[in-house]
Amino acid sequence: MPLAYVAFIDRDLPRVKSSSGELPETPGRREDSFSNMAIQQSGLFLIEDATADARYSSNPNVTGVPYLRFFAAYPIETQGQRVGALCLMHTEARHLSELEASLLHDLALWIQNEVQRDADHDRATAVHRALLPQALPFIEGYELIGRCIPTLAVGGDYYDWYLSDGDELVVTLADVMGKGMGAAMLMATVRTVLRLIARGTDLADALQNAARVLANDLARTNTFVTIFDARITKSTGDVEYVDAGLGLAFILHDNGSYDRLPVRGLPLGIDPDTKWVAGHTQLKLDETLIVFSDGIYDSLGGTDDAFGIVAAHFVARDSLDECVRTLITSIADGPTSDDITILALRRTGTT
Amino acid sequence: MTSFATETIGTTLVVRPLGRLDLVSAPQLRDIIASSVANGIVGVVVDLHGVDFMDSSGLGAMINGLKATRQAGGNLRIARPAQQALVVLDLTMMQQILHPYASVEEAIAAP
Incomplete structure (x- = not known):
């Protein structure tokens, strides 16, 4: 034997x-x-x-x-x-x-x-998991959620949020080109730079500074990064945002219709002279700001119908956790080849 | 498997990927463009007609090629992207720097 x-x-x-x-x-x-x-x-x-x-x-x-x-x-x-x-x-x-x-x-x-x-x-x-926000912060009048599921052990997607001094909340979703370990290393770098630089300044300026700091790393690795970054004034719902080549952010209204956030610019790592412009909108009562990665977009057919499909999951007045869970379950049933990341902020007005 | 056909028209290299332009096949496109530039052919047109799926890595390879050809005094243009590739170009705002031409001939003739 x-x-x-x-x-x-x-x-x-x-x-x-x-x-x-x-x-x-x-x-x-x-x-x-x-x-x-x-x-x-x-x-x-x-x-x-x-x-x-x-x-x-x-x-x-x-x-x-x-x-x-x-x-x-x-x-x-x-x-x-x-x-x-x-x-x-x-x-x-x-x-x-x-x-x-x-x-x-x-x-x-x-x-x-x-x-x-x-x-x-x-x-x-x-480590990748530890770099994502661990606990949901308690924000009076708001509900916030983020999820990131890499295709491989780690990935280039991440989301982030922090409460800045006073009345402001900053949320970020970024996608480093590529997958796996290489993308994850750059993702950690991008996250750190954005965190250090984004505080205190105008969002478009902050992105400009981040792009300058990251320019060499991105050029040497032939990589670009798409970023959505928003600063929300909690008391008014005012949203200042920059979109660097992500293009996948929208506001879901309480009647189920939605509006994509229109002000957009190039990703980081393409052209060192890129100038970004901040967009402004407002999150009203019972409205939800939703940002998702191209992994979700592609899994939902890779057309702009994806916005409607994502929105439909959030129309129900369940907790955001439930909305995200049903969305991700529906995606996990189909073919996915990219990191799946989503971030949502709802203005509930109540505590 | 994605395949790549290449053809030299005048002083321009036309690359025709067939299949997916993604994380797996993007390095091949990058290598084809790099060796073209190394051989002194710095005008490149990527004909996207046969690409049924392009992701950010595929886009990355073309941006890379754009930089490489421009540094060598040339250019990279793209032609005939299908709907899916057009959407990716639109979401990322890259059509600003990679204008999609309706035909290979137009892309070659573009200033």
Whole structure:
């Protein structure tokens, strides 16, 4: 019964992954486990005939099921820790040739790379999530929500908000061209620059400053960024906004009709001399400002019908959380190949 | 798989992507334009007629090509975008710098 499997060490016992179905070793004491022995050392762990070796001949895995005689393994490491092993076993004694040993080593390294990549991805996903606002702020007279679901482990989309001094709330949705780790690194940069620069100044000026700071990074990486940034005066509902190539922002009125926000300019990273102009509008009682990413636009057919479809999800007077949830569920059913991001701010007037 | 046909008309390279112009295929377009510029052909027309889907990465490759050709004293123009590509150009305001021409001939002849 020759068998190959990957064992990962849990706190107590080896946990077998990718086995061909049969249990390679009888569950028992950790110190009797051959995969555990393999993990305790580095490099090839090889027993060509366990019955001929006094160290193993009385091991319960040799004297009983699975009657192991041959065992070869390479440990798998991640972040400097041995976490498992790629194991080969046989119920007959046999010789492992140099070529076979080297193949086993290559396979173990390949698994190690996969495990490492997984760990990197998990970590990157956690960081990406941490860069998004964690809790919904309590804003008297308003309801606010944001969601960002990257296609890969991480992505170039993000949303952000902060309450500035006094009466103002700033909301941002941005989309760095591309997907995955590269886009996410730039997204983190863009977010930081916008946060640092946007405070206190006129929004169009702030964007100009951000574009200047980011110009080299974006040019060197051949990337552009689309941004929607709005500053809302809470007491009046006055909205000052800039739209750098996003084009996917609208105000949903209480009667279900909507108006797209018309003042738009080029994305960042196209032309260093771009000048943006701020647009002005007002969020009245029971109106909702909705901004979404091109991932949503494309999933909804890639035409301007997407505005109506998004709006329809928000017409019901449910909580914004519910509106966003139904929208995202409807999108998740279809083909999506891009990050899905949405931000919505409703002026409720009540607390 | 997106394929790219190329043709030199006069002193202009005409690139015809067929399929999707997205994250996967955009680097190919970038490479085609870069090697054209490296070979001294700095006038490029991208014929988008066969592109059924273009995303921001595809747009990025063309912006990149626009910069590369202009730096070398040339230009990049686009022709015959389908509705979907036109919408992307419109949303991003990029038609300001990538004017869509109705035909390859018009794009080549444009000043």
